[in-house]
Amino acid sequence: MMKVVFDIDNTLYSYSETGFSQYMLGKITEFIADRLNMEPEAAKKLGLGYLESYGLPAFPLHKYHGVDLVDFCRFVNSCDYSRLTRSEELIQLLQRLKDAGHDLWIMTNADMPHAHSVLDALDIKHFFVDAATNELRGFDCFLQWDHSEPKMQNKPQRGAYEALHRMLDPSVPHNDVVMIDDAIANLEAPHHLGWRTVWISHGNELPSTVTYKPDVVVKNIFELPTSPEFLAMSSTA
Template sequence: MAEWLWIFDLDNTLHDAGSQIFPRISLEMSRYLQRHLGLDEQGAQALRDRYWKHYGATLRGLIRHHGVDSAHFLRETHPLHELLDCLQHEPGLPRHLARLRGRKVLFSNAPRHYVDGILQRAGIERQFESVWGIEDVRLQPKPAPSGYRRIMQQLAVSPGSMIMVEDSLDNLRTAKRLGMRTVWISRARHRPAFVDAVVRNIAALTRVGWVRRGPQEASC
């Protein structure tokens, strides 16, 4: 029987990044721009906003217009030891992931040192056969389709047998356009047309009917 290939996001999907980790990263990004570009706090935030809207990521604008070294920026703005102290995830996360049939990979817009550190601290690094950070997709963040296609090509898997699990609707929209099944991690009561299931946490994934049936039966 054919099995699913799961593509998991990391932040706000496998752990709560919004309450403590994201605010800390945001602060470090602003401080980086202030230190290295000579900006004040307001100017740093304005530049971040402009590059985010135009390029989809602050880093891409910094590389293009200021020659910023990507590895240096990602290390400075994601201080791993401090961020690991803020890690929060649902109880029993390793067990919940292990119950899901099929292969699992992780695809995050975050840098690899951060991704690997979070996975190890949460005790789930062995659940994933491969891990993709922003460096692994040539700094092309989701929802740009190039990273998704790169993963599909390397894994040699058809999109119809893949499930994308994400907290971001923009990222799920791209996955759906490419032919994947989509699961939105959210407490929302509505479900957009491009989302196949909405669950509150990872534990609830096994209760989704079409997930239990597998890709061949689910497509019937």
Template sequence: MTITTHAQHWLFDLDDTLHHAGAAVFPMINEYMTRYICHYVGVGRTEADRLRTDYWARYGATLAGLQRHHGIAPQHFLKQTHPMESLLPLIETGTQLPLWLKRLPGRKWVFSNGPQHYVEAIVRHLGIETQIEGCFGMDSFGFTPKPRVAAYTSVLRQAGIHAGNCIMVEDSAANLKTAKRLGMRTAWLSHQCRKPSWVDWRITSLFDLQRI
């Protein structure tokens, strides 16, 4: 039985799944976050870098730590650290992605820890907005990041879909672990040879989904 036989709904991560963010986009966002922490938390650059990475590792998102420990307003932080006029020119377009998504059976959704304005802008920039049923950025699920269960249940409820009818596609194995616990099928976009027990399929390219 093929992977597409199971899929009524696809939940796609955005960064480093639907587009490559690691080379240019993430470093720029990290720089904006470090500057923000310096200014609004009132620490030096070295400490700001440490807090940014520590909160991301501990809570799944830097914002979660800044909210918990420093009372940072989430909307202000996300707007200041994700300026689309600077980020969009770094994201490659003109790929096979729009046509490939059109040919992939099932309904498609984007589920990202990025802010809503960022997710929607990149989906438009990639030219895939007509293939996507809906976009879910962190604003839309209460600023509670993946891999926390509340983020997934909020998205499923808003989309009106059942976990058992979903395949989640992610570059983060940790995020897929929660998806599997909730009853989803899981596809891990990774070049690692070994896959965790909660991953149903390991792929090295999105286009592998139709060939499994």
């Protein structure tokens, strides 16, 4: 049995279908400009720099500028979730994984309200709910920070994945954990930890700076059921 960990944004759905990426980047710029009293261009540059260096601007904004983390997440993640549509293909994929006995988890650099909203809109939250506790099997930015103290790390930093593995169960072999993500940077630490990795490439080529190869590469999540590598992975674990 595998622990299959899904990223949410641009993995379970596509940014190109919702416009969420540009919307959230715009909200980050707006938030920084307002809270730090900066010009929009300077705010955008700061936000993108933190996003590239930390995987999420929230923590460095909190650490270096005293920004409230909850305030940031609520402001940036205020998406129009009606743009998301239920996909029978996605539901069938998740059902097959559940029927095969695998545990499904969420790991996101967004907050838990955003995770619940996306999963509800896609009508797939029940696949990620623990039957015993009725709680979402999710690891959001706040849980990543809490469980990786004192470093307070989030994807793509190694400490965030180590913290999730402790939550999954430290006795679970590393090669029985699968990370599925659209950001290639978010798969490097899991790869080096011995997890198996699936890259949702959206048709992009593997960057020349990447020194490892994901176990599975698909254009979008709907290609997983026909990927020989993923089928072999999910049937032998």
